[in-house]
Amino acid sequence: MSREWPEILCISVNHWTGLPSTMQHLMQVFGRSSRVLYVDPPIDVFSAIGRPRRWAKFRGLRRVDERIWVLSPVALGNPSDPDARLAFHRRSASRVRRAAGSLGMREPLVWTFAPEHLGYAGALGELALVYHAADEPTATSRRPERTAAIERDLMDAADLVLTASQALLDARAHTGKARRLPNAADRRHFGRVLADDPDATPETLAEAAARPRIVPRALEGLTGPVVLFAGAAYAWFDSELFLSVARARPDWNLVAVGPPGRALPAARLPANVTLAGRRPYGEFPWHVAGCDVGFIPLREGETATNCDPIILHELLLCGKPVVTTPFPAALERGALVRTASTVEECVGAIEEAAGERTDGDARMERVRYGFANTWEDRARTALGYVEEALVARRAREGGAPP
Numbered sequence: 425m426s427r428e429w430p431e432i433l434c435i436s437v438n439h440w441t442g443l444p445s446t447m448q449h450l451m452q453v454f455g456r457s458s459r460v461l462y463v464d465p466p467i468d469v470f471s472a473i474g475r476p477r478r479w480a481k482f483r484g485l486r487r488v489d490e491r492i493w494v495l496s497p498v499a500l501g502n503p504s505d506p507d508a509r510l511a512f513h514r515r516s517a518s519r520v521r522r523a524a525g526s527l528g529m530r531e532p533l534v535w536t537f538a539p540e541h542l543g544y545a546g547a548l549g550e551l552a553l554v555y556h557a558a559d560e561p562t563a564t565s566r567r568p569e570r571t572a573a574i575e576r577d578l579m580d581a582a583d584l585v586l587t588a589s590q591a592l593l594d595a596r597a598h599t600g601k602a603r604r605l606p607n608a609a610d611r612r613h614f615g616r617v618l619a620d621d622p623d624a625t626p627e628t629l630a631e632a633a634a635r636p637r638i639v640p641r642a643l644e645g646l647t648g649p650v651v652l653f654a655g656a657a658y659a660w661f662d663s664e665l666f667l668s669v670a671r672a673r674p675d676w677n678l679v680a681v682g683p684p685g686r687a688l689p690a691a692r693l694p695a696n697v698t699l700a701g702r703r704p705y706g707e708f709p710w711h712v713a714g715c716d717v718g719f720i721p722l723r724e725g726e727t728a729t730n731c732d733p734i735i736l737h738e739l740l741l742c743g744k745p746v747v748t749t750p751f752p753a754a755l756e757r758g759a760l761v762r763t764a765s766t767v768e769e770c771v772g773a774i775e776e777a778a779g780e781r782t783d784g785d786a787r788m789e790r791v792r793y794g795f796a797n798t799w800e801d802r803a804r805t806a807l808g809y810v811e812e813a814l815v816a817r818r819a820r821e822g823g824a825p826p
Contacts (some may be wrong), residue, residue: 429458429807430551433524433532435513435541440494441465443682443705445734446558446588447537450741453803461524461532462492464513485523487556494521506571514541521548532781533810536582539575546581554806555582556605557592563726571598584813586806588732589753603809606753607732608742611798617709618742630791633742636713642700646677649778652709652715652744654681654735660727662749663687666719668767669774670694676774678719681711681768712742717777720748721770736761740796743766743787745777761795 426432433456437445440462446454451460485495497516524532531636534550536542541562545553555578562568562575585602587593597603615624618717619632622711643650657680666688670678674696680688681700688699703711712718718739722728728751735751739746746768748754750763764773780786 426667429454429803430533430810431459431461431529431531432535433463433520433529433548433550434535435459435463435520435544437535439467439496439535443702443708444610446556447612447798449608449734450535450803450806451488451492453799455489458491458530459521459527461491461529462494463520464494464496466497466516468502468503468818477644478533485526486589491796493527495514495520500541504566506565506567506574509540509576510537510543513540514710515543517544517547520544524548537576539571539578540575542578542581545578552583552810552817553581553811554584555579556586557596558588558607558728560592560730562798567780576780583817584809586809589730591730591752600811605802605806605809606797607734607737608797608799608802609734609737610793611741611795611800614709614712614741615739617706618713626788626791626795629741629795630743630787633709633713633744633791634787636710638710639714640700640703640707642679642681642698642711643677646679646698648675649716649719649774650677650679650714651719651774651778652679652681652711652739653719653721654711654738655720655733656683656685657687658683658685660688660722660725661687662721662723663769665721665749665770669695669719669721669770670697672767672771673774674714679711679715681708694786708739712738712744714771715739715744716781718744718746719770719774720746720754722749722751724749727747732805735804737794737797742792743791745780745786745790747773747777757793760790793825 434451436445438445451462455458483606485493488494531549531551533552534548534555537556562571565571579599585599586605587596587602588607593602593604612622615629616622618723619628671694677696679698680699681703684699720733732753747762754761754763762773762777764770
């Protein structure tokens with residue numbers, strides 16, 4: 425195998441048109457140099473009724489970039505049982521292989537993100553099989569034990585296992601195939617939006633993020649510090665802590681960007697809390713640039729233990745001080761991130777962070793961290809891991825390195 429990008433067939437758990445996650449970010453980087461077929465999670469026929477934006481997914485294979493194609497498998501319903509999901513992917517394997525063949529993909533690198541993607545193992549003529557654990561799959565499973573068993577089979581079949589966090593790595597290290605691949609920041613996107621230059625220097629991006637030209641609607645007219653949470657406010661989000669901080673400091677503006685779920689019912693929000701909802705990714709950098717402090721309050725539990733929030737990297741890329749609850753990925757970043765547990769501790773940490781807004785040296789230290797941890801870096805590292813895995817496999821089989 426050469427140092428060039430291989431063709432990649434990505435079996436995803438996030439729709440291509442959703443806000444970019446680990447899957448989309450990596451595939452966008454790979455797609456600059458090689459062909460990528462990105463397979464959406466199944467689209468439920470009934471979920472598209474009355475939702476015209478979803479109808480394009482029923483057209484089959486569609487091109488979304490110069491070298492990137494998307495295929496959206498169709499399902500009658502959206503099963504949550506792990507065996508039902510596994511069976512769906514087994515049935516879908518022949519269609520996915522035909523789509524890859526129509527693009528001239530003969531020996532793609534197959535990149536999977538969920539245990540039930542075991543249904544594709546050995547069925548796609550793959551060069552190698554990667555299993556990428558970006559989150560803990562049993563944490564949201566209806567049948568955690570069965571999901572864990574399917575995951576063990578997938579790891580046995582995989583040539584390489586990647587994990588986003590150290591906790592995920594530790595739990596899979598016994599395979600001998602596991603490597604850590606942390607999340608990162610989209611330097612080019614933030615540079616393009618904030619500084620009109622995808623190749624902006626750290627200094628240029630820091631200046632653009634400190635003095636944004638555009639104020640998004642959710643931040644218009646706000647006076648006083650803006651404290652931003654960005655992400656899905658689902659079960660792992662500590663809404664009680666978030667709202668308690670807002671009540672403790674009515675002179676602050678706490679803004680949540682992303683789906684609020686049931687954690688933040690608008691009917692009982694303090695006056696200084698703004699729910700911006702889902703925003704297009706092209707607008708999102710303006711929300712990050714417009715805040716004074718990033719706040720990531722997560723509940724203790726499996727999700728917090730195993731996560732590596734992309735927003736953490738994006739806030740640092742823009743030079744913003746960050747306060748989080750003490751989950752492992754935040755603690756790993758040392759002095760770059762302040763951690764706090766109680767309402768009083770969070771208020772104190774945010775106040776201290778807000779006072780650091782004009783500290784240019786501290787801001788540049790965060791920006792440089794963001795520039796040193798980009799998706800381009802992660803893609804190159806991942807390719808190196810794939811090469812190592814192929815060499816190891818060929819050595820086990822007694823042949824020459826690929």
